[in-house]
Amino acid sequence: MTKDLDFDADKALAKEFLSNFADIDGEAKYMNILQEVANRKMRAVQIDLEDLFNYKDLDEEFLRRVTENTRRYIGIFADAIDELMPEPTEAFTDDDHDILMTQRSDEGPENMDGSDPHQKMPSEIKRYFEVYISPSSKGKPFAIREVKASHIGQLVKISGIVTRCSDVKPLMQVAVYTCEECGFEIYQEVTARVFMPLFGCPSRRCSINQTKGNLILQLRASKFLKFQEVYHLCC
Ligand SMILES: [Zn+2]
CATH class of the missing domain: 2.20.28.10 (Rubrerythrin, domain 2)
Known part of the structure; x- marks a missing residue:
């Protein structure tokens, strides 16, 4: 239970970072990326840990959790992005994904039966974007023999x-x-x-x-x- 609460707090931290991070030109880098995604110009949202490190309100513990539990945090960042996604500012032609989503919402709750987990549409299906977390250039890469079972789920840099x-x-x-x-x-x-x-x-x-x-x-x-x-x- 407390675990869930922590993840909610971390989703809030992720949202704050994505909304407020400014690159060296003072541009809201991630909000610009999300706008591109909303306009269907881009599909991949690459979260750079270097940016998290250089963020003005750096929370080192948060950075550590993202690095050590990366697989889980990709999902947390994706949830944060769902909540931050701006409206499109340009017209785009509907692709397969949009057509299917329109069909689904037209069919509406009639075609859904919320009582069964297999019939709840997973958020991954609704998303047009994919989240990637890329490592910071700092920190020495591992040799492959140093990578242990305990590293599973973590972001590991090897050379x-x-x-x-x-x-x-x-x-x-x-x-x-x-x-x-x-x-x-x-x-x-x-x-x-x-x-x-x-x-x-x-x-x-x-x-x-x-x-x-x-x-x-x-x-x-x-x-x-x-x-x-x-x-x-x-x-
Ligand atoms: Zn059936």
């Missing part, structure tokens, strides 16, 4: 020789299905590299009717991240 790279592949973040019986959209959040697809429809309508409708995976509506494997010369 060494790359021997091979895979292609950039899509990594499923949210799998979206539609049910053949009830027509509901069903969401499955994926946090690992492999996942077990859902088969029977979990919606209330299907369980009341005892139909367990067949689920069809909707690739176009699903959300993917970019994923690349880099092979590294050991030691």
Whole structure:
């Protein structure tokens, strides 16, 4: 419980930083980026830890938490960005994402059944942007052999020789299905590299009717991240 409260406080810190950080030209760097995202000019929001370090109201403990629990803090920054996102200032043509979102809101609560977690639309699906956290140039990089299990989830900087790279592949973040019986959209959040697809429809309508409708995976509506494997010369 206290953990949740801390994350809320840190979301407030993230919002404050994104709104108030000024670069060397005095520009509101991150709010400018968010405007570009709102105008569909940009998709990646890169949070530079160097900026967090140079921020006028630097909170060293916050910086430490972001560095040591980076995976979690990417989500916290994304939540903060959801709340800060400005209205678009330029017209843009709707892409697949916008068309799907319009369809969903037209169908409205009729097509949703909030009681089931699989039917609550995850915020990742609504987002047009992706958040990345990049390390500060300060601090010595690790050698690969120094990286331990305890570093999982942290932002780790390593130096060494790359021997091979895979292609950039899509990594499923949210799998979206539609049910053949009830027509509901069903969401499955994926946090690992492999996942077990859902088969029977979990919606209330299907369980009341005892139909367990067949689920069809909707690739176009699903959300993917970019994923690349880099092979590294050991030691
Ligand atoms: Zn169903």
